[in-house]
Amino acid sequence: MDQHADANTQLWKWIQKLNEVGCALSSEKNRARLLERILLSARELTSADAGTLYILEPDHVLRFAIVQNDSLRISLGGTSEPVGERFPLIRLYRDNGEPNEHMVVAWAVLHDQIVNIPDAYDAQGFDFSGTRRFDASTGYRSRSFLTIPMKNHEGEIIAVLQLLNKKSQGQVVAFDTVDEAIAGSLASQAAIALTNQRLIEELRHLFDSFVQVIARGIDAKSPHTGTHCRRVPDATLLLAEAASRSQLATLANFNPTDEDYYEIRISAWLHDCGKIITPHHIMEKSTKLQGLFDRIELISARFEILQRDLKIQYLQACLDAERKGVADPSYLQALEQHYQTACAQLEQDLALIRHCNTGQEFTPDAVIERIQALAQQKWRNLLGHTRPLLEADEVENLSVRRGTLNARERKIMEDHMVVTLDMLDQLPFPKYLKNVPEYAGGHHERMDGRGYPKGLTREQMSVPARIMGIADVFEALTAPERPYKQPMPLSQALSIMQRMVEDQHLDPDLFEVFVKDKVYLAYAKRHLHPSQIDVDHWPLEATAS
Numbered sequence: 001m002d003q004h005a006d007a008n009t010q011l012w013k014w015i016q017k018l019n020e021v022g023c024a025l026s027s028e029k030n031r032a033r034l035l036e037r038i039l040l041s042a043r044e045l046t047s048a049d050a051g052t053l054y055i056l057e058p059d060h061v062l063r064f065a066i067v068q069n070d071s072l073r074i075s076l077g078g079t080s081e082p083v084g085e086r087f088p089l090i091r092l093y094r095d096n097g098e099p100n101e102h103m104v105v106a107w108a109v110l111h112d113q114i115v116n117i118p119d120a121y122d123a124q125g126f127d128f129s130g131t132r133r134f135d136a137s138t139g140y141r142s143r144s145f146l147t148i149p150m151k152n153h154e155g156e157i158i159a160v161l162q163l164l165n166k167k168s169q170g171q172v173v174a175f176d177t178v179d180e181a182i183a184g185s186l187a188s189q190a191a192i193a194l195t196n197q198r199l200i201e202e203l204r205h206l207f208d209s210f211v212q213v214i215a216r217g218i219d220a221k222s223p224h225t226g227t228h229c230r231r232v233p234d235a236t237l238l239l240a241e242a243a244s245r246s247q248l249a250t251l252a253n254f255n256p257t258d259e260d261y262y263e264i265r266i267s268a269w270l271h272d273c274g275k276i277i278t279p280h281h282i283m284e285k286s287t288k289l290q291g292l293f294d295r296i297e298l299i300s301a302r303f304e305i306l307q308r309d310l311k312i313q314y315l316q317a318c319l320d321a322e323r324k325g326v327a328d329p330s331y332l333q334a335l336e337q338h339y340q341t342a343c344a345q346l347e348q349d350l351a352l353i354r355h356c357n358t359g360q361e362f363t364p365d366a367v368i369e370r371i372q373a374l375a376q377q378k379w380r381n382l383l384g385h386t387r388p389l390l391e392a393d394e395v396e397n398l399s400v401r402r403g404t405l406n407a408r409e410r411k412i413m414e415d416h417m418v419v420t421l422d423m424l425d426q427l428p429f430p431k432y433l434k435n436v437p438e439y440a441g442g443h444h445e446r447m448d449g450r451g452y453p454k455g456l457t458r459e460q461m462s463v464p465a466r467i468m469g470i471a472d473v474f475e476a477l478t479a480p481e482r483p484y485k486q487p488m489p490l491s492q493a494l495s496i497m498q499r500m501v502e503d504q505h506l507d508p509d510l511f512e513v514f515v516k517d518k519v520y521l522a523y524a525k526r527h528l529h530p531s532q533i534d535v536d537h538w539p540l541e542a543t544a545s
Contacts, residue, residue, distance in 0.1 A: 031197055036078030038190040039066045039161065045186060046146065046179040048163035049172070053077075054090070054105055055159050062090040062105055062160060069164075072138055102127040105160045108147045112157060114184060117145040118174035141165075146175040148183050150191040158194060161187050211269045218275045221283055228475055233268035235471035235523050236464075240264050242517035243467060243510060250509045254463045259432045264464045267439035271468055274419030282412055287357045288397040288404045295394065296357050302379050302389055303350045307343055309380070314339035349374055353390075359404040368399045417444050417453040435462065443468040448504035458507060466507040470514055473497060473506065478528055489534040490524055 039053045050069035054062040064087040066077035077083045092106050093099055100106040104126045108115045120128045120142050131142045144166050150159040163183060165172045175183075215229035240261065243251050256264065275283065281291065289295040317335050321327040349370070356367055375390040390398070397406050405413055424437035442465030445451035447458040458466065477496060480487040488496075494515065500506045514520060524533045 274416035
């Protein structure tokens with residue numbers, strides 16, 4: 001009766017332990033820790049001194065994933081030192097295509113059977129020469145082996161669990177049928193946990209790839225935005241990592257986990273997804289007069305016609321003077337001087353318009369006033385119709401203060417944020433990605449509430465959203481592909497960003513981290529041309545002036 005009671009008690013303990021292990025395996029999200037936990041649990045349940053976990057690779061080879069040996073104090077793989085190439089791959093098939101049945105782990109996979117060997121040195125039909133060499137070099141004695149194939153829910157073998165040297169009362173003994181049952185049960189649970197984790201990883205990889213395809217598609221729409229959608233994630237994560245290390249009181253609660261970083265990264269990849277519907281001609285507008293083509297050449301042709309008309313008028317005046325007998329040298333010289341002065345003025349005005357058309361600099365009032373004055377001048381087309389030298393829409397575009405987009409085009413461009421939020425709000429993000437719309441949708445907001453699309457203030461924005469605002473601006477300023485400006489050096493970009501901080505556009509604390517932790521330099525070394533890296537350290541105080 002006591003023996004039965006002891007057996008039942010032991011059985012109950014095993015069941016409890018298996019349940020605990022099953023729960024632990026199903027909740028473990030880190031693959032390295034999961035593999036480690038599988039082997040350690042199997043050894044604990046069977047009192048094995050050592051063990052190995054092999055992963056079956058797609059090319060029919062078994063790879064050592066975890067190696068543990070208490071007596072030799074060996075722990076490789078998982079969260080410990082990597083296994084690396086210390087142990088050779090075990091092939092299921094030889095070079096001639098024959099099955100490799102001399103290796104016990106290969107045999108277990110090929111035949112889908114548990115192999116229980118009381119003493120490897122007495123085993124028949126298996127090659128344990130490698131085991132003997134290991135023992136000779138370490139002084140260890142490998143004796144009892146229990147090898148168990150691990151199958152997923154589809155019945156496919158995905159790994160092999162091998163336990164070594166069961167210990168009982170200080171002695172190495174053979175594994176029994178109870179050990180086979182317990183280890184087999186754990187192997188089944190472990191295989192399901194591994195499969196579920198693999199499926200989750202594959203789905204995540206698919207999602208990541210889909211997100212990146214969208215971003216690359218947006219970048220491909222315009223060579224002028226280059227790799228913006230691909231670079232902003234780098235700048236974002238660099239700043240997020242620096243912010244998590246910061247001692248600033250305002251960032252004391254910003255302690256992102258691995259999943260938080262993943263959420264931030266996905267948000268950064270999707271921050272401009274609404275540009276997928278932005279008209280190509282607006283994204284590609286490299287000059288103020290750009291449409292289907294750059295209308296600066298039409299304006300240039302009008303100036304050529306005005307110059308032609310001036311020359312005709314000059315020559316006609318000279319001819320009239322000759323006919324009237326008043327063609328004295330001083331009069332003709334005055335006509336020529338007037339002609340040359342008028343031509344020089346036309347060339348100067350055209351040069352002004354050409355320069356203004358590039359949008360590389362802020363357009364001051366004096367230039368806009370000159371453009372409006374030029375619009376009052378007339379020219380005559382081939383049909384003899386008199387037209388303004390500059391049409392109303394040309395004046396509007398040339399009067400743009402910054403960049404190349406007029407007010408209507410800028411509104412269309414800004415609407416990409418509305419579309420971004422609409423797109424992201426419609427996606428059924430899982431709980432760990434629930435903040436993606438807020439993070440991605442806030443990079444054009446300002447600290448003073450004058451940004452878009454929602455007009456949020458600093459207090460209404462999360463730290464990741466404010467981080468993304470800095471990353472987006474920094475990438476745009478330093479990008480080498482923008483058509484309306486030369487690649488900007490770091491010193492200039494940081495000075496502009498400092499003014500944006502003072503103007504309550506960017507977050508001051510995060511910009512301080514950006515500067516003091518040299519986030520800008522880490523990014524620059526990855527993505528910028530060496531000629532742009534004109535500062536190694538840019539102190540915050542240096543921009544106060």
